[in-house]
Amino acid sequence: MIYLDSAATTKPCREAADAIMNTMQESFGNASSLHKMGIISEKVITGAKRTLLSKLGEGDIIFTSGATESSNTAIMGAAEIYRRTGNRIVTTAIEHPSVANVMNKLEERGFEVVRLAPKNHPDFEQALADAVDEHTLLLSCMAVNNETGFIVDVKRLYKLVKKKNPKTIVHIDAVQGFLKVPLDGDLISISGHKIHSSKGIGALFIRKGIRISPLLLGGGQQKNLRSGTEPVELIAGLDAAVKAYHGTAERFGGLKARLLAGLSELSGITVNSGDNCVPNIVNFSVEGVRSEIMLHSLEEREIYVSSGSACSRGKTSGVLAAFGIPDKLADSAIRVSMCAETTEEEIDALLDGIKAGIERFRR
Numbered sequence: 001m002i003y004l005d006s007a008a009t010t011k012p013c014r015e016a017a018d019a020i021m022n023t024m025q026e027s028f029g030n031a032s033s034l035h036k037m038g039i040i041s042e043k044v045i046t047g048a049k050r051t052l053l054s055k056l057g058e059g060d061i062i063f064t065s066g067a068t069e070s071s072n073t074a075i076m077g078a079a080e081i082y083r084r085t086g087n088r089i090v091t092t093a094i095e096h097p098s099v100a101n102v103m104n105k106l107e108e109r110g111f112e113v114v115r116l117a118p119k120n121h122p123d124f125e126q127a128l129a130d131a132v133d134e135h136t137l138l139l140s141c142m143a144v145n146n147e148t149g150f151i152v153d154v155k156r157l158y159k160l161v162k163k164k165n166p167k168t169i170v171h172i173d174a175v176q177g178f179l180k181v182p183l184d185g186d187l188i189s190i191s192g193h194k195i196h197s198s199k200g201i202g203a204l205f206i207r208k209g210i211r212i213s214p215l216l217l218g219g220g221q222q223k224n225l226r227s228g229t230e231p232v233e234l235i236a237g238l239d240a241a242v243k244a245y246h247g248t249a250e251r252f253g254g255l256k257a258r259l260l261a262g263l264s265e266l267s268g269i270t271v272n273s274g275d276n277c278v279p280n281i282v283n284f285s286v287e288g289v290r291s292e293i294m295l296h297s298l299e300e301r302e303i304y305v306s307s308g309s310a311c312s313r314g315k316t317s318g319v320l321a322a323f324g325i326p327d328k329l330a331d332s333a334i335r336v337s338m339c340a341e342t343t344e345e346e347i348d349a350l351l352d353g354i355k356a357g358i359e360r361f362r363r
């Protein structure tokens, strides 16, 4: 099996799996319990927070069920608290549905939502900051796009936005960027299953001094910001996965170069991931072979990739269009996403599979 779909989800690493199992067996207490078992669980949570804060900055962490919940909490929670500072929200046309659909909801509720597409703005960070005005309560932007690997320099963006309006809250969806690119933001969403931890766990970084209102009401856990008994075993798994993470830009860069060199020898290939992209995600289109056909052709060889354009019920997300990629290319786009365990041999097997798919299916 050759798994090249790590932007969809990653294989949990041994360290995370062991931490989850050990915690389930030995530290299964409710972190709210006052006895020793509760205190042990509380310590697991505090340790995981420390690990995440060492990567994200000065502030607090709340653990969630995943990045979808983190971003819903961040955006809805900030909109509620900071509504009096303005009615305008700036975001992008390339967001994951976990952000894009929250924006649609806020628009229905009367907020003005401005969405910028990279194809119209060569200096994307500057354009986003320029769109911020004195009525802008929130800016939400992803650090790395999940379909193409496109990087937004969110450190620069953060500085530019705060210069324009220090009151604007900056939310970053860092699901594909965490541990891969430098991050900055008032609120940062991350997801466990994209970094070799389990599904069902995510986190939201809340910078010191930033307030949000909770999405979930209940027992008041996590300082009232996210009620519900903390999944201490999944939190331990996330902690372990972050500590064990060993993907490097150098290694991914070598694999990407090998993939691109191989693709350049095939006819009718268009690479959709430009230079400003993380090296672990490569999106390309294969002329004359629709995405699903190539995907299943590769699957026959036990090679797993994604169609390059995230689809929902047969409709493309429109994200590739926001990069200026025509529909015809989007229809035949393939996304290859690597992890630290990906090998050169796997890339070579993928290239063989694409060549065979072209010979068999190109029309």
Ligand code: PLP
Pocket (backbone or CB within 6 Å): 007, 008, 065, 066, 067, 068, 069, 096, 098, 142, 144, 145, 146, 173, 175, 176, 190, 191, 192, 193, 202
């Ligand atoms: N944001 C981005 C950029 C993603 O790629 C994904 C998952 O594909 C999500 C958010 C949602 O993350 P989760 O599955 O943890 O809810």
